[in-house]
Amino acid sequence: MREYLSLGTIGHNHLLAAGQRAFGLANGSGSSGPSGPLLTLGARLFAMAWAEFPLNAPLAAEIARLSKLFPASALTHQGVALARRLAAEGGGPESEEPNLLFEQGDFEGLTRFFERNAGRKPLLPLVRQAWQYQGLLSRWEWLEEFLRRSVAPRDPEVANLLLAEAQLAAGRYDRAATGLEKMARRYGPGAWGLRLAVARAEAGDADGAMGLLGELLADFPEHSTALLYLDSLAFPSALGGRLEGGCAVSIYSYDKARELERTLESVLDSDLGPELGEVTVRVLVNGSRDDSLAVAEEARERFGGTMDIVALPVNVGAPAARNWLLDAALRDGARWIAYLDDDVLVPRDWLSGLAAGVRDFPEAGVWGCRVADVRSPSLTQHGDGFLLWPEDAARAGRRLTLQEPCAECLVPPLLGYRRYAGSVTGCCHLFEAESLAASNGFDLAYSPSQFDDLDLDLRRLAQGKPVAYLGDVVITHLRESTHFLELSPSAAAQSRAHQSFLEERHAPQLEHMLRIQSGFVKADLEARRARLRAAGLLA
Incomplete structure (x- = not known):
């Protein structure tokens, strides 16, 4: 259980899965085994999951049932009473119309539906859908008004409960x-x-x-997210440092002229100064049929530093483009290569943040960041990802699966920690060039795109090189989350094929990779716990 909890103690579904694991272990421990602590742990994790989404009526009912069997350590008597009430009143049928409107991308129609049906009975199923969909869209001001106008007169307890959460997600921290x-x-x-x-x-x-x-940690020492957040407050990372030996910022693009324009604008406006070392920018226009080449050339005219542009006659795919850029960086003598997608916005200090990651996590094989969503500011598309155990993969019908607890969290400040992990997304990541070449770069089997970055992360992990997740470096992905976009049939088929190939390749080494991942994660958490104790912040 400790290994599973070390991945994170946030995320409604992740906490539910953790609780189910605890109950499963308790059931398998036998009458003489330590089932009591596991049952108590399972109930605690269910309570934490429910607090993240209190309108989950079946979970509320389970918490009420469990409270009769043993103490609910994470909840007061009033908390259990609230769970019992919401279980009784919140389980009514939900309308299909919001689901259809969301799937169609008619988000304004979705808002009109909730406003038109605000007086519907029973109340809680409608509130549950409004919270799910409007929260996913970061429409917190609308939700605050909806809660005050339509929910508070009928159920002030639920309105106040959700209002505090909406204010937290919206950044109104004093009120929250x-x-x-x-x-x-x-x-x-x-x-x-x-x-x-x-x-x-x-x-x-x-x-x-x-x-x-x-x-919180004195009461629940395995609360890994609380530990990471406490450590990030007590010992904030000092951005800065040099990428000695030079860094090649490398962007490849295919048929995304407008996105490329915004990407280059943000990159060239960011801090690429000499204090970071020698930084160059290279853009590979990957057989684009639009005016991407002209966009890149215009950006070069405005840029005061070194910027190289290469235009290929055909689209060679993402893995080949990344490998070509790696070869170019090595020919130039650059020690580091920072890959960026052609549809991201970077903050001014992004490269400084990655350089600090190299300093703080020297054993990593790749350094990456948190990826925010362009439509929904509260949403995290990707962060610190972790391999799960074979039984978890089997339950999902796969041979290998990953978990990103952070992707369920709609409170971005909570995710600003830095840590070792199993995988980070390829939208923005930094490698040591020669080390990457020694791992044979990106595999062309994943052409034209999808899963080549994850495959590389796993190959590097198997070599003893985890990823470093740098949550205080945040880029915005101009491609909306899959919550809002549906893959075309051909893209979906390609994704399934690449995922199957990835699982076939890496499943035989899963136990080996899990040992490496767990070793780094455990050592990192123990080091943080030790320095917090030394500072008098932890008992």
């Missing part, structure tokens, strides 16, 4: 802290305390946040 303080005190700090700590820290009360996190 006030509301979450009440929620934690009334329903249970073990379930609401982490988000209260975020609200306090972001509202300027870092000491209060760290004190609360210390209390």
Whole structure:
């Protein structure tokens, strides 16, 4: 269980899976085994999952049932009473219309549906759908108004519960802290305390946040996300450092002229100065049929540094383009290569953040970042990903599967930690060029695209080189999340084929990769715990 919890202790579905694992282990422990602590742990994890989405009526019913068998350590009596009420009142049928509107991308029609049906009975199924869909779209102001106008007169307890969460996600931290303080005190700090700590820290009360996190960890030492967040507050990473030996910022593009224009604008406006070392920019126009080449040439005229442009007559695919850029970087004598997709926006200090990652995580094989969504600012497309165990893959009908607990979290400040992980996305990542070449670069079997970056992460992991997730470096992906986009039939078929090939290749080494991943994750968490204790922030 400790290994599973070390991946993260956030995310409604991840916490549910963790709780189910604890109950499964308890059932298999036998009458003489340590089933009691596992059952208590399972109930705690269910309570934490429910606090992230209180309108999950079946889960609320299970929490109410479990509370009769043994104490619900993460919830107060009022918290259990709320779960019991929501189980009884929140399980009515849901309308299919919001599902269809969301699938069609008619988000304005979705809003009109909720406003038109605000008086519907029963209330809670409608509120559940509004929270799910409008929250996924980061429409927090609308949700606040909806809760005040349409929910509070009929169910003030639910309205206040969700209002504090909406204010936290919207960045209204002072108000959120006030509301979450009440929620934690009334329903249970073990379930609401982490988000209260975020609200306090972001509202300027870092000491209060760290004190609360210390209390959470004293009560639940395996709360890995609380540990990571506490460490990030106590020891914020110092951005900066040099990429000695030079860095080639490398972008490849195919038929995305407008996105490429925005990408280049953000990259060339970012800090690529001499304090980072010698930085060059290279753009490979990968057989584009639009005006991508002209866009790149116009950007070069505005750029004061070194920028190279290469135009290929055909699209050779992402893996080949990445390998060509790697060869070019090696020919130029660059020690580092930073790959960027042609549809991202980078912050001014992105390369400084990656350079700091090299300093802080020297054993990594790749350094990556958190990827935010262009449509929904609260949404994280990708962050720290981890291989799961064979039984988890089997339950998903696969031979190999990954988990990103962070992708379920709609509170971005909570994800600003840095850590070793199993995989990061390829939208923005940094490699040591010679080390990457020694791993044979990106595999052309994944042409024209999809899964070549994950395949490389796993090959490097098997070689003893994990990834470093740098959550304080945040790029915005101009391609919307798969929540909002549906792959074409051909792209979906290609994705399935590449995923099958990836599983076939790496499943035989899964246990080996899990040992390496777990070793780095465990050592990293233990080091953080030790320095927090030394600083007097942890018992």
